[in-house]
Amino acid sequence: MPENLFPLDSSKPFTEQEKLGHNRWHPEIPPVISVKPGDSFRVDCREWFDGAIKNDDSAEDILNAPLHEVHKLTGPIRVEGAKPGDLLVVDILDVGPIPMEEGPLAGQGWGYTGIFAKHNGGGFLTEQYPDAYKAVWDFTGQVATSRHIPGVAFEGIIHPGLMGTAPSAELLARWNKREGDLIATDPHRVPPLALPPEPNGAILGGVAEADFDRIASEGARTAPPRENGGNQDIKNLSKGSRVFYPVFVDGGNLSVGDLHFSQGDGEITFCGAIEMSGFIELRVDVIKNGMETYGVSENAIFMPGKVEPRFSEWLAFSGTSVTLEGEQKYLDSQLAYQRACLHAIDYLKKFGYSGEQAYLLLGAAPIEGRFSGVVDIPNSCATVYLPTAIFDFDVRPSASGPHQVKQGIPAPRASA
Template identity: 65%
Template sequence: MVRPGDEFRVECREWTDAQIGNNDSANDVRDVDLKACHMLSGPIGVEGAEPGDLLVVDILDLGPVPQQVGDAPGEAWGYTGVFAKANGGGFLTDYFPDAYKAIWDFHGQVATSRHLPGVRFTGITHPGLFGTAPSKELLQRWNRREQALIDTDPDRIPPLGLTPEPDQALAGQATGSDAERVAQEGARTVPARENGGNHDIKNFTRGSRVFYPVHVADAKLSGGDLHFSQGDGEITFCGAIEMGGYIDFHVDLIKGGMEKYGVTTNPVFMPGNVEPRYSDFISFIGISVDHDTDTNYYLDATVAYRRACLNAVEYLKRFGYTGQQAYLLLGAAPIEGRISGIVDIPNACCSLYLPTGIFDFDVRPTAEGPKATDRGQCAVTT
């Protein structure tokens, strides 16, 4: 329990509880057990919080585990993974169906990777996941609507959604039938929902202020899934640079804030003012057409952003990266994904902004063409 006005620190385990190692094989990514994920910290009750309030959360600071060298993610290193299609997949899973991994070394605010030579950037540290507790009614709504979606194609791989998973469920201090009910009804933490949740918004960084809807007494804030960096979309699924670490909060309340500000569903937030400053970008465009099959989709921003990502991958391959390396890079580096045009029927248009300053070579198009050099490869399965 904390009080409005309090400042406090929360320590967070890396989201898979350190199943992934600092090595050159992607076998651990391929074989990861996702049943217990995400590992969360909390819940933290806020005195006086009632349904209808807005919980004001300032992210004062956030960083990896403060040790200098260590074994667990967050102790001076982190990782980015591409999940295999059979185990969750990612945004480009039809193009990259296997498991891959890149290990990142932290140098203060900067990350480099032996699996991605030529790249060096400042991380925008942020929590992938924080949120308040849902009310019983809200939880039932989630389970109902997600089950309805899953039912439209229940055998799909990867699945359309995940139902409550009793195996490895954490029920806190509950026991007996209570604990059983928690395990049976507790929603998985994969998606973002009305309570916040797994937003994976890279701009929830230091200095940000988030206004979470409160659905139960005491608000009950919990979360984790700290990221050293992430590109918009977190496209490889485990696409951020994952780590364990700490996060410092200040909390406050706006009583009746949901009604006052018309917040009926998702949180509102104000990003901080310390994101790294990049001024030059090479940008890629995608439209809602599958060019491989010449199929047109109607204002589908998901298809459009996927094409922008694929266009970026092709481009980076010309400089010597493998497609897998490029995919990992776009998941982890501070790229921006924009919805540029969403009304010009039938084609949505999305764009992806890749900062040129993260490369130690000139990545811009020139008349001479790109200078491709051997850039090694990422960690693969063996």
């Protein structure tokens, strides 16, 4: 097994560990680990809320989740010899929940999915589902089941939701300006259009005390994906994947975290994956001048792994770019995917699930989302593929009518 260069003690908060990671992007956050091209190594990762979400039948923790404190990232990891303009090659050798532990921390045999309240993050369908809900999932090997969503079991495609390199000072300034300009178009929107730098709750690794306030006020939030990769939430970025990241600073300064036991395409509830702590094993290399050589200047590219479950039968739902009120939109693929998800939820409700249970399931299970038609004016078509094998009953339409699931503990809803 590769050496663990960033061990985490499950009994201690992230900020009290021997090595301190970070939760903002900034070029001046110093690396906490240094490796060489060709090295293989292991690091531990803490789930994005650092234990704030509990294994219980309440969603008050989701309602009050401290978004200003996420994500808890392992890193930065310096790769010797990496220079701006290079491509950093990252192989995911293995990834999983906390080994051999059971306990109160997500990743110790369980994980969670949340629907976030509209005023605290929202989600893809926040207008239809504005309240906070939670589902807890138990892990048996690579299979997840939930007391809050009966009748389903599925193998997870375990992956890091977030991995990326540090931005240069120039790139960071561009991020902050363009996102600030967007916020200014509707500064009071709920949920907000973007998340500006927030000093409160900033964790900056080994930044010197004299520089802390300045860097905390400049550091970009880790919530969105950007040119450096970041929080892309790609479910197929699993064991066996190879990722090519642009390098913007000396050493690349790679960081990783936000591990997911499983996720559907889109992570639609915002906390749509099954969130957990765990470990990841990586191997790194460098392609000199790779950004120019391969035209990779503002994005990461990757080769997906081959470990995901192979489903042979699907039930697919389509949606078009027409609003729920009947207003026609022009080739709006985002809206079309929302409508496809809502159609899938409406269908699952006929089997006895609540809308919130179905929404949570679509976020956590390995569904596939596809933009199926983006050229036939005025309607885009998007589709959601639901694997039928995850249900312990026949979920297909039939003359006998929909099976009714036997409810146990409903998905908990927050009080306000």
